[in-house]
Amino acid sequence: MSTIANASAPRLRADALRNRERILVAARESFCLHGVDAPLDEIARRAGVGNATLYRHFPDRKSLLLHVLLYVNQRIIDLVEKSLVEESDPFEALRGLVLSGVRERVGGLSPLLATEVDHEDPLLKASKRRMHEVTEQLIQRAHASGQLRRDVGPGDLMIAIVRLTLPLPGSACGGSDDLAMRHLEIFLDGLRTPARSELPGPPRTLGDLKDEFC
Amino acid sequence: MSTIANASAPRLRADALRNRERILVAARESFCLHGVDAPLDEIARRAGVGNATLYRHFPDRKSLLLHVLLYVNQRIIDLVEKSLVEESDPFEALRGLVLSGVRERVGGLSPLLATEVDHEDPLLKASKRRMHEVTEQLIQRAHASGQLRRDVGPGDLMIAIVRLTLPLPGSACGGSDDLAMRHLEIFLDGLRTPARSELPGPPRTLGDLKDEFC
DNA sequence: AAATAACCGGGGACGCCGTCTCCGTTTGAA
DNA sequence: TTCAAACGGAGACGGCGTCCCCGGTTATTT
Numbered sequence: 044m045s046t047i048a049n050a051s052a053p054r055l056r057a058d059a060l061r062n063r064e065r066i067l068v069a070a071r072e073s074f075c076l077h078g079v080d081a082p083l084d085e086i087a088r089r090a091g092v093g094n095a096t097l098y099r100h101f102p103d104r105k106s107l108l109l110h111v112l113l114y115v116n117q118r119i120i121d122l123v124e125k126s127l128v129e130e131s132d133p134f135e136a137l138r139g140l141v142l143s144g145v146r147e148r149v150g151g152l153s154p155l156l157a158t159e160v161d162h163e164d165p166l167l168k169a170s171k172r173r174m175h176e177v178t179e180q181l182i183q184r185a186h187a188s189g190q191l192r193r194d195v196g197p198g199d200l201m202i203a204i205v206r207l208t209l210p211l212p213g214s215a216c217g218g219s220d221d222l223a224m225r226h227l228e229i230f231l232d233g234l235r236t237p238a239r240s241e242l243p244g245p246p247r248t249l250g251d252l253k254d255e256f257c
Numbered sequence: 258m259s260t261i262a263n264a265s266a267p268r269l270r271a272d273a274l275r276n277r278e279r280i281l282v283a284a285r286e287s288f289c290l291h292g293v294d295a296p297l298d299e300i301a302r303r304a305g306v307g308n309a310t311l312y313r314h315f316p317d318r319k320s321l322l323l324h325v326l327l328y329v330n331q332r333i334i335d336l337v338e339k340s341l342v343e344e345s346d347p348f349e350a351l352r353g354l355v356l357s358g359v360r361e362r363v364g365g366l367s368p369l370l371a372t373e374v375d376h377e378d379p380l381l382k383a384s385k386r387r388m389h390e391v392t393e394q395l396i397q398r399a400h401a402s403g404q405l406r407r408d409v410g411p412g413d414l415m416i417a418i419v420r421l422t423l424p425l426p427g428s429a430c431g432g433s434d435d436l437a438m439r440h441l442e443i444f445l446d447g448l449r450t451p452a453r454s455e456l457p458g459p460p461r462t463l464g465d466l467k468d469e470f471c
Numbered sequence: 472a473a474a475t476a477a478c479c480g481g482g483g484a485c486g487c488c489g490t491c492t493c494c495g496t497t498t499g500a501a
Numbered sequence: 502t503t504c505a506a507a508c509g510g511a512g513a514c515g516g517c518g519t520c521c522c523c524g525g526t527t528a529t530t531t
Contacts, residue, residue, distance in 0.1 A: 056477060056528060078292070082518060093480030098520065157425070195443070203440050207420050211368065221458050226417050229409070230440075232454050233447030240446050244435050270499060273507060296489060307509030312491065 063100050065090040070111045075151030075210060079108070079158045108160050109167060115152050116170045119143060123177040133184040134191065134235075140181060141204055141227050145220050150208030175249050192238040198247030203230055277314050279304040284325045289365030289424060293322070293372045322374050323381060329366050330384045333357060337391040347398040348405065348449070354395060355418055355441050359434050364422030389463045406452040412461030417444055 055063065069090035073081040083104060087094040101107035126139040144150070160167065178197050185191035207230065208223050233239070269277065283304035287295040297318060301311040315321035340353040358364070374381065392411050399405035421444060422437050447453070 058528070059478065062479085080518095083520095084518070087480095094519090095481080095521080096479060099478080104519090154425070199440065199443070202425075202436065203421075203443070205425070206423055206440070207417075209420060209423055211371070211416075211419070222416065222461070225456050225458050225461075226413065226420070226444075228454055228456050229413070229417070229447035230444050231447070232452070233443035233445070235453055238446070239449055240442055242439050242442050244439050247436070247439075270506060272499065276508085294489095297491090298489070301509095308490090309492075309509060310507075313507075318490090 059100075062090070062092050062096055066092060066097055066100060066107075067111055067114050070107055071115060071148075071152065074108075074111060074155055075148050079155055083107070105159055105161070108155055108158065109164060112152070112155060112160060113166055113170055115147060115149075116174060119147055119149065120170070120173055120177060122147075123174075123181065127177065127180060133181070133188040134231075136181055137185050137191070137200070137234075138231060140178070140200075141231065142224070144204040145208050145223050145227070148208065148210070150205050150223075151210045153205045179249065190236060191234055192236050194238060194242050194246055195234060196246035196251075197249045198251045200234075201249065201252065202247065203227075273314075276304070276306050276310055280306060280311055280314060280321075281325055281328050284321055285329060285362070285366065288322075288325065288369055289362050293369055297321070319373055319375070322369055322372065323378060326366070326369060326374060327380055327384055329361060329363075330388055333361055333363065334384070334387055334391060336361075337388075337395065341391065341394060347395070347402040348445075350395055351399050351405070351414070351448075352445060354392070354414075355445065356438070358418040359422050359437050359441070362422070362424070364419050364437075365424045367419045393463065404450060406448055406450050408452060408456050408460055409448060410460035410465075411463045412465045414448075415463065415466065416461065417441075 066086065069092075070081075070086045073086045073089060077085075083097060084094045086107075087097040090097070097107070101110065122143040123140055126136045126143075130136040130139055162168070175197075178201065182191070182197045182200065186193065204227070207227050211219070280300065283306075284295075284300045287300045287303060291299075297311060298308045300321075301308040304311070311321075315324065336357040337354055340350045340357075344350040344353055376382070389411075392415065396405070396411045396414065400407065418441070421441050425433065
């Protein structure tokens with residue numbers, strides 16, 4: 044399933060593998076809903092699994108966090124790669140990224156990166172590097188086509204996606220996808236050429252994001 | 258200072274009044290930074306005040322929360338009212354609201370409304386009503402001038418302001434004001450006539466926000 | 472189908488942290 | 502100067518999240 048394979052996995056038993064997947068999904072939902080401090084026991088409960096099982100798979104919160112991030116990142120990368128080859132209109136490809144950002148709850152999950160995850164972890168670094176590559180490509184193509192205003196960079200788009208898809212505290216995770224999409228559509232309109240205003244500050248690159256985002 | 262006066266205040270001593278103000282400001286910062294669960298003792302410490310003093314002024318977290326919201330709401334209302342009389346260009350008035358939203362950390366504070374505050378509190382209700390009135394006026398004038406696209410409502414603007422000024426978890430409160438302003442500027446460009454796309458769903462009114470926002 | 476090893480799950484001990492109060496001390500008001 | 506109001510630090514209390522233990526269960530292997 045994941046292109047970045049966990050190399051030396053000692054062959055998990057069938058039910059163990061299934062539980063591992065369940066835990067990852069449950070953790071994603073819980074973290075998205077209750078933040079990074081979501082009780083691990085509740086994640087286990089949501090996964091339909093004993094808490095001991097969770098701790099067996101992921102020794103501590105840090106480890107669980109890392110693997111949730113890897114899991115999610117990979118899904119987004121897959122979507123963007125697909126968009127790069129299948130969508131001929133660069134600006135539509137941009138919209139594709141935005142749409143998948145909404146679907147994958149990027150906003151809810153991205154804050155996890157700002158916490159105690161190990162940014163030196165080789166798997167995470169590789170995942171982030173790949174994410175950077177594909178989004179850069181997306182932006183470059185949109186620029187080249189003349190549809191995207193020149194004074195914005197990849198960092199601007201990524202941050203905006205995160206912000207506009209953040210689950211508003213108090214509302215269910217992804218309970219207002221249509222609203223988010225509405226506002227992202229307005230934002231996209233603002234990104235089109237010709238530019239209607241002068242923006243303060245320089246275009247943001249992905250380097251400006253400094254470990255805080257995908 | 259506040260137009261909605263706390264009626265039967267039994268005359269606070271000078272230092273008590275000063276401390277009350279300090280606590281409100283510190284609470285605003287802390288809530289903005291660490292969410293609604295920010296430790297009250299830390300708020301007291303940040304205010305340079307003993308914890309007992311905090312509990313003397315505000316018996317419980319709920320009370321503190323309420324008064325922080327009233328405090329902040331009032332400041333925003335004042336700014337918008339000023340903008341309504343002083344700014345002749347309606348779209349510039351809109352930008353004024355956005356700008357003050359950034360300055361007043363609306364994004365960081367608005368989530369507080371989604372928690373255990375009493376939405377039946379008469380002071381809060383009055384404050385919210387007034388906030389609705391002035392923002393409605395702002396939007397109507399922008400619509401009337403023909404500068405604001407017809408398929409957006411006040412609710413769209415308010416939610417976008419909240420979202421785009423949300424403090425990104427892990428970064429200091431208001432540490433990226435310029436970035437937020439940049440993206441709000443792009444969003445404003447998307448709001449201008451003529452509309453560059455068809456938006457999904459109906460224009461959002463303030464009623465659609467249902468207690469979740471100012 | 473039986474044996475074995477891996478895996479599961481719930482209960483509960485431990486420790487941390489936030490809440491709130493007590494009381495001796497300080498400070499503003501008259 | 503006098504008094505009441507306000508202050509602040511320290512600490513008891515309680516809740517909750519983390520993590521381990523161990524008896525039971527399920528998948529694999531021959």
